[in-house]
Amino acid sequence: MNIIDQLIAGYHRFRDGYYKENRERLVELAHSGQSPKVGVIACCDSRVDPAVITDSTTGDLFVIRNVANLVPPCEGEGVWHGTSAALEFAVCGLEVEHLIVLGHSQCGGIRSLIENQETQQENKFIASWMSIASEARERAYKDFHTVDQQAQACELxxxxxxxxxxxxxxxxLDRMQQNKLQLHGWHYNIVSGDLLRLDPDTGNFVPL
Ligand SMILES: [Zn+2]
Structure with a gap:
C-alpha cells in the first residue's frame, strides 16, 4: 500500500471510529464555534505533535506550526505575516488564556542556524526565518564547543x-497585564519523551 492509500485507509478508520463515537461533540463544536483555551506555537517537525504529546482532543488546542516554533517580533513592515496573523486570531479572536511556545530536541531548523547555512541558496527562506533566533546562536557559540551542545542550548x-x-x-501585553493571558515555554525531548518547562523566576528549564 502506498502512503496515500495508507492515509485514505486511516481516514476511513477515523470516520468509522473517532468521528462516529464523537459525532455529537464535533457537530456541537461546528455549530457553536471553537473555543480553545490554549494556543501552541510548535515546530512543523512531524515528530512533535502538540495534541499527541498532551493527549488533547479536537477543539482543545489552537496550534500554530512553523519552522523551529519561532515567534517574530511585532513589525509593521512586510505583508505575509502568517505566524503573526494566527497569533492575532488566537489572542484577539478566540481569546485564548494561555500561549505555549513548544520547542523540541533534534530540531532541524535550529541545527541549520547553528551550522550557519545562510549562505546556501537552497535554504534562503529558512535562513531568513531562522535569523529571528540569531542572537541565540551567538550565545551558544560563545558558551559551548560541540555542535550538539550548541544546538541544545540554542533550542532553549x-x-x-x-x-x-x-x-x-x-x-x-495588554491581556497579560489584565491577567487574561499567560505565556509558557516548554521543550520536548523526542528521544526520552521528557517535557521541560521554563521557570520564569529562575530562567531555568525544569522537568514537568
Ligand atoms: Zn523543529
Missing amino acids: DAIQISLRNLKTFPWI
Whole structure:
C-alpha cells in the first residue's frame, strides 16, 4: 500500500471510529464555534505533535506550526505575516488564556542556524526565518564547543526569544497585564519523551 492509500485507509478508520463515537461533540463544536483555551506555537517537525504529546482532543488546542516554533517580533513592515496573523486570531479572536511556545530536541531548523547555512541558496527562506533566533546562536557559540551542545542550548534560548517577542505584540501585553493571558515555554525531548518547562523566576528549564 502506498502512503496515500495508507492515509485514505486511516481516514476511513477515523470516520468509522473517532468521528462516529464523537459525532455529537464535533457537530456541537461546528455549530457553536471553537473555543480553545490554549494556543501552541510548535515546530512543523512531524515528530512533535502538540495534541499527541498532551493527549488533547479536537477543539482543545489552537496550534500554530512553523519552522523551529519561532515567534517574530511585532513589525509593521512586510505583508505575509502568517505566524503573526494566527497569533492575532488566537489572542484577539478566540481569546485564548494561555500561549505555549513548544520547542523540541533534534530540531532541524535550529541545527541549520547553528551550522550557519545562510549562505546556501537552497535554504534562503529558512535562513531568513531562522535569523529571528540569531542572537541565540551567538550565545551558544560563545558558551559551548560541540555542535550538539550548541544546538541544545540554542533550542532553549530560542524559546525565550520567542516568549520575549510575543510581548512585543501590544494586544498580548495588554491581556497579560489584565491577567487574561499567560505565556509558557516548554521543550520536548523526542528521544526520552521528557517535557521541560521554563521557570520564569529562575530562567531555568525544569522537568514537568
Ligand atoms: Zn523543529
